[in-house]
Amino acid sequence: MRWKQPTRAAQPLLLPAFALFALITVLAFQIRLLLLASAWIDRITISLAVGITLCAAGGGVYCNRTLRDSSETEVRYRNLVDSIDEGFCIIEMIYDSEGRPVDYRFLEVNPAFERQTGIENARGRTMREITPLHEQHWFDTYGRVALTGEPTRFQNHATQLGRWFDVHAFPIDAPCLHRVAVLFHDLTERLRIEQEIRESTAQFRAIYERAPVGIEQVALDGRLLMVNSTQCGILGYTEAEMLSLTFEDITHPADRPREAALLELLFSGQQESYNMEKRYVHKNGTPVWVNITSTMVRSRDGAPEYRITVVEDITTRKHAEQAIINTEKLAVAGRMAAAMAHEINNPLGAALNSLYLISLDQSLSEANCQYLDFAQRELERVAHITKQTLGFYRETGSPTKVDLREVADDVINLYRPKLNNKDVQVDLRFQIGVPIYGIEGELRQVLSNLFSNSIDAVDTQGCIRLRIAGPLTLDGKRPVARLTVSDDGVGIPRQHIEKIFEPFFSTKENTGTGLGLWVTQQLVRKHGGKIRVRSKPGVGSVFQVYLPMERRTLERITQGHGNRDLRATA
């Protein structure tokens, strides 16, 4: 037999019903005793008693079962409420005479309630007793839930408790009881952490954006995930352009293998970070020297996630270092030149002297005289070259009037054998009447260096044009003479044009010292002049030297050198 589950409202009525039946049975038995009734009454009474007893037994079983069920639910509910981390309470709203919610009483609280609110022994007390200054909005909200039966969720601050709460409030029990169940937890710590994270993120952002160094976040596959504005500035890209590139794209090809080796150490976990000086490539194609420190960021289990690279632009420092290296090279070259000049000039002098002495012999055959003459001329060329490139030049007195035509003739004669060898044509033209004041030896060297370069640049049967013109007035300034050496040779690649006047820059492998044009420029500047170059690979080059023609200009320029000017030309 199975009991139909009664409605919850009907359950309390069953027990009195059974008690009533039991009472009737007992009364019926008493009546029989009093009336000594007949057997049919007896049978009825016994049947009735049996029925009632059965009913009573069934009712007792049912009641017991219902009570037990109710008690289990109660235990489950209690266990649940007691074990959750959230605070839980049931409150009963208190309204004033005008129906405004003014307070509430705690009917039930769970153990977490105290932890979450800091309120001890709340049960039975009202909120106003505990925190008289509790904000009115709390009472309004719970009052509304109790009156409307609408549950609500919200977050708010309880000033007197010094806490933030996340709250879920819903009606409970009969509406007329104005009871509200409140499930909540303390948000204060989480909000504090969130605030700290916000602040530290803001600080990080500020540092990241305003840092004088570039910062990159690099994915494991090399893509740039994040770059700061300094980094964009170093390389001339916009942020969007940078984020479409990989770190390899912006690294100079020559430095990639070196960095790949360091990355290997990083990925394998042998190193946490590496530092290197390398070149990036600017958007405009020029190399940018940087000092980078790249650090691997790993997940909790140690797996690489991404790299953070800090980038310092050291181009200026590198240029300074290069300048120092060049200066040192010059010093070394100077010492070498001095030593070589000494070692070469003495034997050269002795040989020239000896040849001269032989040439005094009247009995020499005509052929021998010619050979001797040839030997002397060649050795004089050697002497001239050592003086020009390795030696030290001595000029007497102040700048003198120099006939550039004579200088040009001298230079052409000096290179005559070389010109003949290559079958190179020289086209020499003058504008008549070009007086110039200067130091003849130095001007000869200027022309000699340019001329020598042109001979090297042209092919066999090439052509070199030499023009001397003046006085010219350019830009309305003082009159200048213009000396032009042009050739139809190989020309100078665009990327070399800016470098050709730097010391030790040479494209002539094995034969060039890299000093010729540098010396030339120094000498032209000393004369207050300028040197210009135009060139096109495969077409030829034009070098133009502009020299001031006024005497006073030059005297002013060379005054500091004194009358006895021993010039280092290398």
Add this chain to the structure above:
Amino acid sequence: MAINILIVDDERALAETLCAILIHAGFAPLSAHSTAEARTILDSTPIDLLISDVVMPGMNGYELAMYTSKHHPQTRIVLLSGNAATQEIVTLGDSGEYQFDLLAKPIAPRQLIAYIRSLFDPSTQQRAG
């Protein structure tokens, strides 16, 4: 009247060939291969012109020039150099206390002869030694 010239150079080949050239040109040169030897000659023989190398072991050409300038002021002095160390000499020589000329090595024989002749040519106004 022959012009007495003293050539000082530790490179014998240079000193001897120069001597021969100057003899041929009509001068009366003597040669010395060290500054010590040169001082002995200067102190015993009247010398019109001293032509000396600069870089030599022991006393160098510049010191010899100063010595000569002090003890034999009538002697004219020409220093020959192919070396950077001479920069200092030029600076000091300019101070006026010692006066001498400096020629770059190597110098062509004809140029040297012309130069010496011009030094002693009464028609040109060269400074007194």
